[in-house]
Amino acid sequence: GDERTARRTPTRLAREKTLTMETLNPQVKAVEYAVRGPIVIKAGEIERILQEGGKKPFTEVIKANIGDAHAMGQQPITFLRQVVALCTFPELLDSPSFPEDAKRRAQRILQGCGGRSLGSYSASQGVDCIRQDIAAYIEQRDQGVPSNWENIFLTTGASDGIVSILRLLVSGEGRARTGVMIPIPQYPLYSAAIAELGAVQVNYYLDEDNCWALDVHELHRAYQAAKQHCQPRVLCIINPGNPTGQVQSKKCIEDVLHFAYEENLFVMADEVYQENVYAPDCEFHSFKKVLYEMGPEYFNSVELASFHSTSKGYTGECGFRGGFMEIVNLDPEVKAQLVKLLSVRLCPPVAGQAAMDVIVNPPQPDEPSFAQFHKEKASVLGALADKAKLTEQILSAVPGIKCNPVQGAMYAFPQIFIPPRAVEEAKALGMQPDMLYCLRLLEETGICVVPGSGFGQREGTYHFRMTILPSPEKLKVLLEKVRDFHIKFLKENSALEEPQCRVQA
Amino acid sequence: GDERTARRTPTRLAREKTLTMETLNPQVKAVEYAVRGPIVIKAGEIERILQEGGKKPFTEVIKANIGDAHAMGQQPITFLRQVVALCTFPELLDSPSFPEDAKRRAQRILQGCGGRSLGSYSASQGVDCIRQDIAAYIEQRDQGVPSNWENIFLTTGASDGIVSILRLLVSGEGRARTGVMIPIPQYPLYSAAIAELGAVQVNYYLDEDNCWALDVHELHRAYQAAKQHCQPRVLCIINPGNPTGQVQSKKCIEDVLHFAYEENLFVMADEVYQENVYAPDCEFHSFKKVLYEMGPEYFNSVELASFHSTSKGYTGECGFRGGFMEIVNLDPEVKAQLVKLLSVRLCPPVAGQAAMDVIVNPPQPDEPSFAQFHKEKASVLGALADKAKLTEQILSAVPGIKCNPVQGAMYAFPQIFIPPRAVEEAKALGMQPDMLYCLRLLEETGICVVPGSGFGQREGTYHFRMTILPSPEKLKVLLEKVRDFHIKFLKENSALEEPQCRVQA
Structure with a gap:
């Protein structure tokens, strides 16, 4: 019996897998x-x-x-963690062991959340009052250059923002395919996203002999060479540099922005290390501020997205996956498309949004937590x-x-x-x-x-x-x-x- | 002088935008x-x-x-928020107002975090001990069907996991392009991801007259029709159903898995509503458990990814963006590719991972928080x-x-x-x-x-x-x-x- 059954059963080959290295994207x-x-x-x-x-x-x-x-x-910043803990477990708002300024921050954030809970989805762009705090922070950072909170989008770490913008920008086939200019050396999120999106990576080399400076002649060279086989439409800059650690001068940023203006490039400024400047002769200048100082012809036209994060700076809160981007001069219809695209993933983590809020709205000198x-x-x-x-x-x-x-x-x-x-x-x-x-x-x-x-x-x-x-x-x-x-x-x-x-x- | 300058300046048209509805992806x-x-x-x-x-x-x-x-x-579950608050601000571990079982959970999670901080990146797959807790939860849920924690991936909400798997699966051109079978009506994350990835959406219709049941004949019909113009390789199921609210019978799931086995389809089971079953004559059966009960020929071959989330169930913690997926029978080389892909975004939010841990490891009857x-x-x-x-x-x-x-x-x-x-x-x-x-x-x-x-x-x-x-x-x-x-x-x-x-x- 057993033998007959065995013979009757067709010797079936093992079922093939659907997803193998051969069929993988x-x-x-x-x-x-x-x-x-x-x-x-x-x-x-x-x-x-x-x-x-x-x-x-x-x-x-x-x-x-x-x-x-x-x-x-590295130890967490106490105030940041106090605010996020208060938001997480609002019963602590009654605890005498938390300072009043932390409680005020938490209450303000919770008022911006549906049902006053970190557990609600926020709007796809992030919690309104946090976006407003970010705009105020940017205006202060940039010595009064205006920032509109409706141009601020909270993100799941800076990486998420960078990839979201690249997703919008990739189009065309063959020689019309979008080229994305990135520094070499670069942070490999860029090359990874470009590869997955099937865009064309356009390398421009930083000048190692000159402290990894960005030379605008090299941008011209890379752009002209790329024009032969793709349509360069995006210019990515990392300042301060990752992995290279340089801090760009104001003059350099001006040159870069002028180049982007002339060549009609969308500028993506990765500024997540804006708080991390150590050399006494260096200073952080945001691309947005420099663009403003170049006059309205530039400030009202160059499309610029700038990215920031809770993960770096002095907070180092990587695990919260907090971040934001500010986008200026984005076509209003495209902005609606961006909101649509972000809405598919619902919202960035709200605890990370709260952490971001503390960074842009830290204790003031007259507040109890300031000294610590x-x-x-x-x-x-x-x-x-x-x-x-x-x-x-x-x-x-x-x-x-x-x-x-x-x-x-x-x-x-x-x-x-x-x-x-x-x-x-x-x-x-x-x-x-x-x-x-x-x-x-x-x-x-x-x-x-x-x-x-x-x-x-x-x-x-x-x-x-x-x-x-x-x-x-x-x-x-x-x-x-x-x-x-x-x-x-x-x-x-x-x-x-x-x-x-x-x-x- | 002014007039001459004005005349000399070329009447330049307003600089065009780089990113418009015409150039958008x-x-x-x-x-x-x-x-x-x-x-x-x-x-x-x-x-x-x-x-x-x-x-x-x-x-x-x-x-x-x-x-x-x-x-x-809806109010948050107290125990969940206590654990996440303790993880966020570990000074609270000394507070008498937090129960011991919540403190034990928090300490265990923190031991799994770099520097014992929620602010560290976790491994791209998530915190090891949380993955282990999830595997234990699945084994219990599925009445002893084995779950290997190395098949568990924490995600940024279930959406993130679903899109990550779809990204792997899309390949081929023309008639070889990946077809993704989805229910109609569906949750529109699926159609959105399919559109952005340029895959082919293959509709199968749920039976409204039969309480939105999934009829396997309709799967056959949809599959055969799609074969004419694409290569159906993925079958998505939502159970309990969104937007349709039906709960699939065990027999139905068996039929679906048998179909997937025969047609070599990768099964994506969206099971985020597994705790949300209300009808007295209905019960949740996981696709994994049913697959196991169909015998080793099925259990050792059908590629199956199941998704869960902190956002639904009885917790409703949407804002934390917590979730996980379990993937069985994934080709080991493809798994390494998945880890690589996830690592580009570094890790899911760690506070969301902690929230997920509480859901899979809730208070036990002998613990102080159980009653509440x-x-x-x-x-x-x-x-x-x-x-x-x-x-x-x-x-x-x-x-x-x-x-x-x-x-x-x-x-x-x-x-x-x-x-x-x-x-x-x-x-x-x-x-x-x-x-x-x-x-x-x-x-x-x-x-x-x-x-x-x-x-x-x-x-x-x-x-x-x-x-x-x-x-x-x-x-x-x-x-x-x-x-x-x-x-x-x-x-x-x-x-x-x-x-x-x-x-x-």
Whole structure:
């Protein structure tokens, strides 16, 4: 019986999967995101080995791959957390252990929420009164340049805003396809979104020899070259720079805006590090303010979106996924389309909106929380400035490493000399040379940094990105370990020539 | 001098905008999302008029357009908010006013967070211990069917998970383009995502005459018809139904899964209303559990993603944007691609993840918060069941309205008879007849519901979707106003024939 049944049942092949690497969306396949790429997956594996008692030449993995301040021990700003906790559990409004100014903020936010609850959907653009607070903050930041709260959109972190705007802008086929100009090196959200949307990535190179400055001649070159095969319509700028840490001068921003004006480009200004400026001779200038100062012909015409976030600055509240964008000169019909598009996802997380509100509406000098707030903020920003300096100093002194000053943001992006022998070895392994370098660094020291190839770099140059977020003590140890590793790496690969970083190609 | 300068300056045309309706991404243009569409924008305008002292034949706008429980006055579950507040402001862990079980939950969540802070990015898939709690919840829900926590992904609301999976699945050109089968009526997130991704929408119709049941013959018909012009690869199901409120029988789910197995379809089961079942003869069966019971040949092969959310159920925490998906039988390489894709957006909001954790790990009978938690939960679900009944009763009794039982979810989707004269009038205005109906309802009564055309319906039938979320008192008034409006609407449009809803086309 059994045998007969077995024979009667057709030998059916295993059912094929519907979704395989062959049928996967090819635009998804093309996406790369190094900040959480293979090196970070490897770091996770090593962490697990250590946890399970495995032996490594180090006792912990230090993740300097991602700008995640709290994970590196930075403490939250008390006032921000008080306000969000009050919004979350309004019974605390009766508690004497919360200051009055925090309670006032929470009550104001809750009044803007449906049913006075963080649990209601907000409008797709965000809570009205938070949008108004953001506009007031921008006017103050930009010394009186007007900001209309109806141009403010809350977002799920800055990434969400950036991708939303790119989604609007991609159109056309063949030579008419939208080209998006991005800096090289760039933050790989841009290349990832461009790949998934099937837009054309147009690279313009920052000037490493000139402290990663943006040279408008390079913008012209990149634009003209791209015109041959696509329609460049968008210009993305990251200021202060990620991964490069430079802070753009007002003159540079003017040149960029003039170029965008002439070439009819939509400007996307990633300004999430606007609070993170450390170099004494640098200052943050928003693209919006500079545009205003260029006169009404510019201010009333250039389409500009600027992005901000709760994740960086002195708050480092990445997990709340708060952020906003301000968009000026957007065609009103297109704005309605943007609202429609955002409404499909309903709204940004309301707790993140509340966190954003605290950042744009912090305690004032006459309020009870001011002293503590000010002290905490200054402490975080002071420590970051010290660590920016320390990082540059230690790395610059290493033979075969060249490190520009970390003027702002929270990363160093040093150039590393990789001896030809190691370059050959990497090629044989089908690997980028700086990936080989970073993997070795991880395996020998437990330090996790991201290869420069994940951000883009001039052909034949190699870099890595590391955050300056570990505590000063830990950062010093980390930098010394990087130094010792680098010297050993050079020796092992018997660098015959004097180690020498490349300069401008 | 002035004159000469003026003459020398070329009369420059105003600089063109880069982003206009002509250059906008056409796939964005094609997106529609009725739940926050024109009717809701109109409702907002009327609200503003009322606030500014304007006169209307009513004193408030009642928004029955969106499943936003807290906005309609539903109170948050105390225990959930306590845990999230403790996570947000851990100093409260020392406060005697918070119960021990809430503190234990918060401590456990914080231990899973980098730097023990909600402000750190989590892994792209979510916090490990929360994923483990979700897997345990699923095993319990499904009476022991195994769930592997590594198949669980936290998401930014269920919408985010649904769109992420669709992004993977869209590929091919022309007749090889991915077809996505969706119910009609559907929740318009599906049609919106399909339009933006440029996939092919394949409609299968639910059986209105049979309480919106899913008939597998209709799936076959839709599949075969679609095969002529695309490659159907995905089958979306919403159970309990949105906007239709039906709860699928186990037999129906088996038939659907058998069909998906035979036709090699990837199944997306939108199960966000799994806690919202009211009809005494109905029960929620998860697609995963039914798949398991069909035997290993099915359970080890059908690719299935199931979605859940903090926004619905008895918690109604929409603003936290919490949710998760469980994906079984996903190709391991594709899973790595999914993780890569999610990592570009870094992580879902961590406060939303914490809220999700409370839902899957609620107080147990031996814990101090159990009694209050249980009472609050039963009260919300009991009231919803009463309101589901009330809605069906009142609407069914109106001549020219046909309302199926609201077995689950939180919406009624009654069919409305629209007299030919009104249909003609709408056509002359370039408007869907049910849009005309809903606009009139809004203008005359202040009640905001969404036209059936925004969800899809059989040609020549008209519906609207309304939530059952207003308080019982308000809901009764609302339903009576709808009844009176409808009768008046019929009279004004001198319905000569007996008002009669269409049945199966």
